[in-house]
Amino acid sequence: MNSNIKVPFYSLEKIHTQCADSLQKAFNETLQSNWFVLGNRLQLLEQNFANYLSCKYVAGVSNGLEALQISLLALGIGAGDEVIVPAHTFIASFIAVTQIGAKPIPVDVNPSTCNLCVKNCQAVINSRTKAIMPVHLYGNPCPMNEIMVFAYKHNLWVVEDNAQAVGASFTEEKTGTFGHINACSFYPSKTLGALGDAGAISTNDTVLYEKVLRLRNYGASGKYEFSDLGLNARMDELQAAFLSVKLPYIDQWNAERRQLALQYENFFSTVGYLTLPQKTPQSFPVYHLFPIRTNLRDELKIFLLQKGVQTVIHYPQPPHLQVAFKYLKYQKGDFPITEKICNTTLSLPLFPGMSEAQQNYIIDCVKIFFQEKGK
């Protein structure tokens, strides 16, 4: 790491120190078991994670993108179908829809929460619309009550992209349990991270669950019998074993995230020219990220880096303006709220294990920046 870095954007060091012995033990036991794919360790993780979410079924898969893709495939969505997605999201939400042959239909987001705006969905509904994919971006739950009402009214499937919000809740129920079928990611930097790639699908629907089990394993319905055109998207036993070690800590780690977010909010509430993340009253976010917004974003980013504080922009360019999605034929200005967010947002370091001294240092740097600007 650059020696000038005083606060890294993210670090797993502290939380992994807490459970390093158990992770080593999990590795040794898996090695000795000589069973590495679709075994007891995955089954145990699936049960534990289903209990954690209070959801009937969980199926472990290879990563968050595959979790989204398989969820859509299980619903029978494909060529000619349209799926509503928030314009402001990580590219994976869009890619999952294109990979199964359907078309992502972006709608602009709520300027305050940065999440899917139900009001904007009405205008894009047509006979091809099959599903809606709310993304709990930054770990901030979408208004699932409104979304479910809207979906039932228009006969749409709901697939939550819960990649950034594992452990968050809405009206006291965990995100990833509202939609018909839902996807999450255990990418290392997510709120519950594997030691590599992994993801999961959660659902209360037996038929969808059984289809997912086939789709993640070549579409196999029995030994060398294939009923569906599936994928190889299984979660390794090793990752499942590691995740079972880390799962019991998730609430503690998320509580730490909330405490850090609260501290930021307290100190920044008096700084003008700074927009803080907003949530709906029923939401209990996990602060996967802590994005602030300011028109002086680029200058602030450089200033903080000079002070040794790493920051990241989530995201500098929305999916509809990426070269990969040129075929959708959107242009600059089509989703003004999303574009404004992309031009003004800056994520500050926030991770379990971040020290008070580190956070105070960041807060001081930000305050100095705005003082110098006379704001």
Ligand SMILES: *Cc1c(COP(=O)(O)O)cnc(C)c1O
């Ligand atoms: C991380 C992420 C994904 C994809 O998860 P991977 O495990 O990296 O494939 C999907 N959607 C969102 C919003 C994400 O942040």
